[in-house]
Amino acid sequence: METPGRPETVRLTMQSREYKFLPSSRNKYLQEKWKKAYDVHRGKVKSMKPTICINPPKNFDHLTLSLKNKQHQEAVKIQRENDRLKKKISDIMATPGRGDNRNDYEKKSLHKEKRQRELISISKQNQMIQFRLSQCKPHCSARKWHEDWLNTLKLRDRIGHYPRGSAKQQKEQDNGKVDSKEK
Template identity: 60%
Template sequence: MLHLAYQPLLPTGSKYLQLKWDQASYDMHRRKVKSAKPTINTTPPTTYNHLALKQKKQKLEEQRMMKIQKENNMLLEKISHIMRTTGRIDNRNDYERKSLGRERRQLEMLRITKENQMILFRLSQCRPHYNVRIWHEDWLKTLKVMDSIARYPRGWAQQQKDKEKSCQKSSDCENEEKTSTDATGRTAESNTTSGKAESEEKGERKDASKEEAEALVQGGAGTHTAPKLSAPDLITNTRNKHPHAAESSPSSDKTEMSNTPNTTRVSRPCTPDTQTHEQETAGSDYKDTT
């Protein structure tokens, strides 16, 4: 009764036969699909036992282990033999070190020592080519020539520096003493008396400077008696024309004033006429003494 409900694609005379034929063709198609083989081989590659097991490597490893085991057994036997008996070990060594080139080295050392001794003997016997005594005499002659040519005596600059340093030290000491005395004895009465004394000293200084200026002016017209000067004062007066001597003169004045702290300092007017007059008088006095 199924063939009655079957609807074929093409018109047929018998639905029963057409159903039977279509079913047979469909079954054959399904058998072909099931029995179809793939065109691409997706199966895994074949494995070979000789590549997976590597019997050669296993054989070498067994031989190595057999060798190690044999050596261990030999070592164990030796240790057990030593533990059971005294063993065959001897710590004594009667070998003497021998050198094949010892004699030759000794002969070479003797030759070198002989040569060194000969060189030392020649060096000790040779005479010097230069004479130290002649060098010393030549140096003394050059010192004399230098002293005769020099404008200032040797060590003059160092002496001036020493004088300046001593003057500075003395002035610093005086200033410190003055400041200490002023700080301790500063009162109202002392301030008033010091002001009066300073005013009187200023007046005396002014008067003294005026008198000295008048005396210098009168002395330029008439005769002038120069004071006696010592040897260092004469040297400084004769060298007043040199610029370095002018710088060194204040240091000498400072030393003189510092050595006499009780004397009052008198300021002289520094005019070009008075300076030239003093230089001329100092030069004439130096000539008379020489």
């Protein structure tokens, strides 16, 4: 039987390259052991890597790309874009406005009336609270608080072992006493 697309001679040469395992012994166990060893060998041969590198050489980007040229092209592109924007801005500045910038639209709210009623009621309540606070008389007097504070200061000065005030105040008091004695 001939394979389609292949001449008979090619098929015969392909078959002749294949190894046919021929039993050299009549011992079944020995024959099986040799067949396994041969299968292991064939697996190793199939997975073997070539000793000569047949891959094409590496391509280095710095050799194939002209980065300086690419950078220059980007700079030119940016400059062109900047010039275009400058031209647009100068055109806008040179011509008067074309559109109407007035907005006569009045905002409409669904709950405007309710919010106004609530605002009026809150302001009335605030006025009532303010009126009650203004009519209310204080329970404590400021004069009594001041007298209590003076009494507290006197008691504190009597109880203290050392005189009150910082060292600077003490020096000033001492200097004032010396000056008054000299006179």
